[in-house]
Amino acid sequence: MDRGITAKVNLLNLITVRGGYYEYMANPLGLAGVRYGVRGDVTPGLGFSVGAYYRDLTINGTKKQNDLLADDSSLFAKGKYNSYFALANNDLLDQSGCADLHPGISDRDTDGVGTALTFSQNSFTDKKCYSEYGVEIAHSGKDANALVKNLDLRLGYAGRYREATKSYSNTFTYGDAVYSTKLGIADVNVKAAFSNDSYDLTKENATTFNSTAVAAGLGVKTDALNVAFKPSFEGQIGYYSRSHDYNGTASDYDSNAVRYLAGVKLNEFLLPNTKLAVYYAGYQGKNRGYTPFTGSIDAGTDVAGYFSDANNGGQTVSQDLLYVEGNYYDLSFGYGVGNLRLKEANGAAVTGVNDARGQVFKISYKVSF
Numbered sequence: 197m198d199r200g201i202t203a204k205v206n207l208l209n210l211i212t213v214r215g216g217y218y219e220y221m222a223n224p225l226g227l228a229g230v231r232y233g234v235r236g237d238v239t240p241g242l243g244f245s246v247g248a249y250y251r252d253l254t255i256n257g258t259k260k261q262n263d264l265l266a267d268d269s270s271l272f273a274k275g276k277y278n279s280y281f282a283l284a285n286n287d288l289l290d291q292s293g294c295a296d297l298h299p300g301i302s303d304r305d306t307d308g309v310g311t312a313l314t315f316s317q318n319s320f321t322d323k324k325c326y327s328e329y330g331v332e333i334a335h336s337g338k339d340a341n342a343l344v345k346n347l348d349l350r351l352g353y354a355g356r357y358r359e360a361t362k363s364y365s366n367t368f369t370y371g372d373a374v375y376s377t378k379l380g381i382a383d384v385n386v387k388a389a390f391s392n393d394s395y396d397l398t399k400e401n402a403t404t405f406n407s408t409a410v411a412a413g414l415g416v417k418t419d420a421l422n423v424a425f426k427p428s429f430e431g432q433i434g435y436y437s438r439s440h441d442y443n444g445t446a447s448d449y450d451s452n453a454v455r456y457l458a459g460v461k462l463n464e465f466l467l468p469n470t471k472l473a474v475y476y477a478g479y480q481g482k483n484r485g486y487t488p489f490t491g492s493i494d495a496g497t498d499v500a501g502y503f504s505d506a507n508n509g510g511q512t513v514s515q516d517l518l519y520v521e522g523n524y525y526d527l528s529f530g531y532g533v534g535n536l537r538l539k540e541a542n543g544a545a546v547t548g549v550n551d552a553r554g555q556v557f558k559i560s561y562k563v564s565f
Contacts, residue, residue: 197219197220197221197222198219198220198221198222198223198275198276198277199219199277200216200217200218200219200275200277200278200279201216201217201218202214202215202216202217202279202280202281202288203215203216203281204281204286209239210238210239210240211236211237211238211239212236212237212239212283213234213235213236213237214234214235214236214280214281214283215232215233215234215235216232216233216280217230217231217232218230218231218232218272218275218277218278220271220272220274220275223274223275225265225271225274227255227256227271228255228256228257229253229254229255229263229271229272229275230253230254230255231251231252231253231254231263231272231294231325232251232252233249233250233251233252233297234249234250235247235248235249235250236248236249237283239283241341242335242339242341242342243335243336243337243338243339243341243342243343243344244333244334244335245283245333245334245335245336246331246332246333247331247332247333247334248329248330248331248332249328249329249330249331249332250328250329251294251297251325251327251328251329252327253325253326253327255271259327259359260327260357260359261326261327261356261357261358261359261366262324262325262326262327262356263293263324263325264324268304269323270293270294270323270324270325271293271325272293272294272325273293273295273323275293278290278291278292278293278294279291280296280297283336284336284338284339292323293323293324293325294322294323294324294325294326295318295321295322295323296318296321297325298321298322298326298328298330298352298354298370299317299320299321299322299350299352299370299371299372299389299391300320300321300322300370300391301320301389301390301391301409301410301411301436301438302321302322303409303438303451303504303505304502304503304504305502305503305504306500306501306502306503307434307455307503308434308436308453308455308479308481308484308503309411309413309434309435309436309453309454309455310389310409310411310434310436310438310453311411312387312388312389312411312412312413312434312435312436313387313413313415313432313434313455314387315374315376315385315387315413315415316374317348317350317372317374320372320387320389320411326354326356326357327356327357328354328355328356328357328364328368329354329355329364330352330353330354330355330368331352331353332350332351332352332353333350333351333352334349334350334351335347335348335349336348337375344375346375346376346377347373347374347375348373348374348375349371349372349373350370350371350372350373351370351371352369352370353367353368353369353370354367354368354369354370355367355368356368358395358396358400360396360399360400360401360404361396361399361400365395365396365399366393366394366395367392367393367394368391368392368393368394369391369392370389370390370391370392371389371390371391372387372388372390373386373387373388373389374386374387375387381418381421382416382417382418382419383416383417383418384414384415384416385413385414385415385416386413386414386415387411387412387413387414388410388411388412388413389409389410389411389412390408390409390410390411391407391408391409392407392408392409393406393407393408393409394406397442397443398443400443402442402443404442404443405440405441405442405447405448406439406441407438407439407440407441408438408439409436409437409438409439410435410436410437410438411434411435411436411437412434413432413433413434413435414431414432414434415431415432416429416430416431416432417429417430417431418430420461420463425462425463425464425465426462426463426464427460427461427462427463428460428461428463429459429460429461430457430458430459430460430461430475431456431457431458431459432455432456432457433454433455433456433457434454434455434456435452435454436451436452436453437450437451437453438450438451438452438505440505440507447507449483449507449510450482450483451481451482451483451484451505451506452481452482452483453479453480453481453482453484453503454479454480454481455478455479455480456477456478456479457475457476457477457478458475458476458477459473459474459475459476460473460474461473465522467524469524469525470522470523470524471522471523472520472521472522472523473520473521473522474518474519474520475517475518475519475521476516476517476518476519477516477517477519478515478516478517479513479514479515479516480512480513480514480515481503481512481513481514482510482511482512482541483506483507483508483510483511484503484504484505484506484513485503485504485505485506485508486502486503486504487501487502487504488501489501509540509541510540510541511538511539511540511541511546512538512539512541513536513537513538514536514537514538514539515534515535515536515537516534516535517532517533517534517535517556518532518533518534519531519532519556520532526561526562526563527559527560527561528558528559528560528561529557529558529559529560530556530557530558530559531555531556531557531558532555532556532557533553533554533555534553534554534555534556535551535552535553536551536552536553536554537551537552
């Protein structure tokens with residue numbers, strides 16, 4: 197059984213109350229999940245809103261702190277009915293689990309820097325559903341009367357239920373912002389987020405830790421310049437960090453990562469409909485690991501590769517790539533040379549691990565029938 201109901205009431209275009217009730221019960225996992233929530237927002241104008249919410253989650257009739265499963269997925273993310281009403285209009289929006297309900301910087305990502313280079317607010321998200329209450333202040337840059345156009349901003353506090361304490365002893369504070377604008381010939385995207393997650397570690401299990409996380413990204417891409425070869429330029433830089441503070445300092449560690457890219461594209465190179473691009477990109481991560489793609493796409497068991505935090509004694513992995521790509525009509529070819537290194541925390545080589553260099557080549561041609 198997979199079902200849900202959601203509703204929205206607006207009073208005087210000033211106060212909006214939204215709520216929903218959802219069940220995910222008859223499923224292959226044998227878990228009966230029930231959750232409900234209610235949220236009220238005051239919208240004084242200029243794109244701002246001030247809201248408060250309460251959410252409750254039970255599995256098999258027992259109140260739960262969240263719906264996290266053993267494989268790090270979440271129960272309700274497997275269901276079909278998690279929709280909710282938008283605040284600014286009556287659009288019914290879909291979400292994966294409870295992904296849109298609260299921000300979060302995940303310690304698992306596909307860009308290596310906590311999704312800092314994915315320039316949308318909902319990419320800073322946590323799919324898990326929680327038993328929690330909280331408050332949030334937000335600004336929507338899409339509002340017709342927004343104080344700052346194209347600026348989406350959230351600041352909030354949540355108290356979350358913990359089974360170890362039988363109380364709302366987990367405090368979570370957060371903030372994130374996404375901004376895009378056009379500065380002359382350049383499209384600029386900026387993204388930043390922070391979060392602080394705190395528990396009563398004297399009552400939690402040994403794997404629970406307090407953490408402070410930060411992620412930020414900047415992307416710039418120009419129009420083609422009206423000069424010889426009509427060049428355009430592109431650059432990105434992203435940063436991520438998270439502390440892991442356990443009950444006792446022996447297991448504490450910090451993770452951080454930086455990713456960058458710079459490139460130039462010649463949009464009219466020598467011959468008509470010929471383009472040439474050169475990119476240089478790199479990544480450096482401390483106490484981070486990578487899990488490759490697994491499963492089968494045809495069988496529906498595919499799981500994309502991802503980066504995640506890992507206590508490896510402060511070892512740092514770094515890689516860089518110089519890549520050239522040319523396009524002539526529908527013919528495309530590319531060649532790149534990259535380096536991969538793994539170093540100890542003191543900068544020394546890791547025993548038994550040598551620096552590596554690799555090359556990549558591609559050629560493709562588009563055929564239309």
